[in-house]
Amino acid sequence: MIRTLAAAVFCFAAMQAQAAEVMLKGSFTQGGLVFGQAVPGATASLDGRPLRLTSDGRFIFGFGREAAPTATLSVTAPDGSVETRALEIAQRDYDxxxxxxxxxxxxxxxxxxxxxxxxxxxxxxxxxxxxxxxxxxxxxxxxxxxxxxxxxxxxxxxxxxxxxxxxxxxxxxxxxxxxxxxxxxxxxxxxxxxxxxxxxxxxxxxxxxxxxxxxxxxxxxxxxxxxxxxxxxxxxxxxxxxxxxxxxxxxxxxxxxxxxxxxxxxxxxxxx
Known part of the structure; x- marks a missing residue:
């Protein structure tokens, strides 16, 4: 019974961690647009610029033609925990x-x-x-x-x-x-x-x-x-x-x- 309870607690904790994970997809390059998903109720910023989030934690951000090689995404969960990600932005050669x-x-x-x-x-x-x-x-x-x-x-x-x-x-x-x-x-x-x-x-x-x-x-x-x-x-x-x-x-x-x-x-x- 104790082993079963412990397994259930571990599974619940793993599910919480998975739910809180920030997911990103898109083009991490100059001129690219990225779509993000955070836990509902989170807040986020890109290089200190606040991002708009939906009630279910979705957001977008983009990189301009002259975007620097790196950017910093910061996501704060409702419990106050902060996840910071260093993003690498591919540089392009222009005609x-x-x-x-x-x-x-x-x-x-x-x-x-x-x-x-x-x-x-x-x-x-x-x-x-x-x-x-x-x-x-x-x-x-x-x-x-x-x-x-x-x-x-x-x-x-x-x-x-x-x-x-x-x-x-x-x-x-x-x-x-x-x-x-x-x-x-x-x-x-x-x-x-x-x-x-x-x-x-x-x-x-x-x-x-x-x-x-x-x-x-x-x-x-x-x-x-x-x-x-x-x-x-x-x-x-x-x-x-x-x-x-x-x-x-x-x-x-x-x-x-x-x-x-x-x-x-x-x-x-x-x-x-």
């Missing part, structure tokens, strides 16, 4: 292109449009401030459109010797009017008809600070505040803004960290 002899107005926009550019940036930043408790990202992610990949995350151009902002999304080429679908469930936080650089721009929040942006659209088919489901057609591909041809620029953010959408979807299906 850097040097282009000289470009017209100056293209490299440096004229002063009269700088105010508009700043206003556009402020509107986009505000749209990405959403930190809803809903976990719309539970739907998983699909490609918002299919076609040849014409631009990748992290690439950068140096124009006339001046480094430009890195490319933070993935470009999908296609004809004007190609349907653009919601890659996951979400809520529309920005539907702007014409920004200086990005043209018709749509931003969609997936919960917990995770958002998708769709640039250079021809037409936006949803309105701000509208809930959308994965696979729903939300816009049409275009060539608005500062572009050289029709394509969709799909970007993703976890708060202010730019993450790589291509890491959340399977390989692009081959197209004819």
């Amino acid at each position: 850097i292109q040097r282009i000289d002899g470009i017209q100056k107005d293209y490299v440096s926009p004229p002063e009269e449009v700088l105010a508009r550019i700043r206003a556009d940036a402020a509107a986009a930043a505000k749209a990405r401030e959403a930190d809803r408790p809903e976990t719309d990202f539970d739907s998983g992610f699909i490609w918002p459109a299919q076609g040849p990949i014409s631009g990748v995350y992290g690439s950068q151009r140096i124009l006339n010797g001046e480094p430009r902002q890195p490319h933070y999304g993935v470009d999908i080429a296609g004809p004007v009017g190609t349907p653009v679908m919601a890659p996951a469930d979400g809520v529309v936080t920005l539907a702007h008809p014409e920004m200086y650089f990005s043209g018709a721009t749509l931003i969609m929040d997936h919960g917990h600070g995770l958002s998708s942006s769709f640039l250079h659209l021809d037409k936006i088919l949803v309105t701000e505040g509208q809930r959308v489901k994965q696979g729903e057609v939300v816009a049409l591909m275009g060539k608005s803004g500062r572009v050289t041809g029709a394509h969709l620029d799909w970007r993703m953010n976890w708060h202010d960290e730019r993450i790589d959408p291509a890491l959340l979807v399977p390989p692009m299906p081959k197209t004819e």
Whole structure:
């Protein structure tokens, strides 16, 4: 009887330890997104930054293009015990292109449009401030459109010797009017008809600070505040803004960290 009781106590303790264990899955690399599971009622932080947790202990966090090689995750259980994990973040090599002899107005926009550019940036930043408790990202992610990949995350151009902002999304080429679908469930936080650089721009929040942006659209088919489901057609591909041809620029953010959408979807299906 005593042996049976002791075995039961040991089994219960093992179950408690297993339940309290922090589980992580995702892409531990620059541009990656990670999904976490802790014990219900826990709190967590990444490098001191508090994370939003669901009532059952789920959370997400992401790494930007220039993320350091290591990060520290700290999880505090309801009983006060703390688990600290040192995370290793793989470093990536990015495609850097040097282009000289470009017209100056293209490299440096004229002063009269700088105010508009700043206003556009402020509107986009505000749209990405959403930190809803809903976990719309539970739907998983699909490609918002299919076609040849014409631009990748992290690439950068140096124009006339001046480094430009890195490319933070993935470009999908296609004809004007190609349907653009919601890659996951979400809520529309920005539907702007014409920004200086990005043209018709749509931003969609997936919960917990995770958002998708769709640039250079021809037409936006949803309105701000509208809930959308994965696979729903939300816009049409275009060539608005500062572009050289029709394509969709799909970007993703976890708060202010730019993450790589291509890491959340399977390989692009081959197209004819």
